Amino acid sequence: MAKANNVTQRENNVASGSRLEYQRRVFDILSDKWVMGVLTIVPATLLFIFVNVIPIGWAVAAGFFEISAFSPVWHWAGLSNYQQILTNSEFWATIRRSLVFAGGSVAIQLVVGTGFALLLNRTFRGSTFVRAIMMLPYLIPTAILGFIALWMGNSQFGIINQVLVSLGLITEKFPWYGNESTAMIAVIITNSWKFSIFVTIMVLARLQSIPSGLYEAAEVMGATPYERFRDVTLPNLKGVIFIVFLLRGIWMFNKFDIIYVLTQGGPRGITTTAPIYAYKVAFNQLQLGYAAAxxxxxxxxxxxxxxxxxxxxxxxxxVRVE
Structure with missing residues (x-):
């Protein structure tokens, strides 16, 4: 019996030693910086390739073919798709509308977002509650917010018309999203209502990193609040404003969802921006190659x-590192 126990103990020791050796080898392998680099970079790289590179490559390649939604066969078209686009006045009209939409949205978001950031940077009672309330439009999904805006701007029973009529600002209820003269402005304002808080977050983060000593020195020198904003706040905000301008400009130029929910490019194409136009060419006209171009x-x-x-x-x- 004792002999059997000794044999079992010996086997357990051997197994434990083998396990420790295996763990040690695995640790040595994982400690190698090249192995860790491969294990951390390769998955992210593969994800980037499958999610971004391959779809972009497919779209670029598809632009050189005539592709029908009802046939799997691609017919080589060369540069004919691009020649048609560059001579298509409707395409350039959608580019102008995209620039108007992006420019108006970015301008409003920068002004409103920066103003909110300056307000929230101050200490007052209920500031946490105000910050939470201001975050709500940004947290609501775009489609849901779009439908809320449609109900609010409805020409029959929307709250916006009811308030304006009761205040005497307008004499009759108005279709804000259905009138050619106001549709683009209404879409820009609705879009800015949702996304101005992004600018607020970025600017507020930069405001809170400005050393308080700069304001104290300016105050000691007799600077007025406007001069403190001009000489201290604004120079420190230039970097983040430039970044926000670029990011919001690209995102607004490519904006699709909220425009489609609100107007679907109408009325009479007045809000048909370039992304909406590409969508209609692909899924209404079924010209997939032309849309890819x-x-x-x-x-x-x-x-x-x-x-x-x-x-x-x-x-x-x-950009300055402090």
């Missing part, structure tokens, strides 16, 4: 715009 051109335009932006404005010069 439009998307590729938009991609190239945004890259060119980003290059010009960094070359002209040089936002990296405004």
């Amino acid at each position: 439009i998307s590729t051109l938009l991609f190239v335009m945004l890259i060119a715009g980003a290059i010009i932006y960094f070359h002209v404005l040089e936002p990296e010069q405004e």
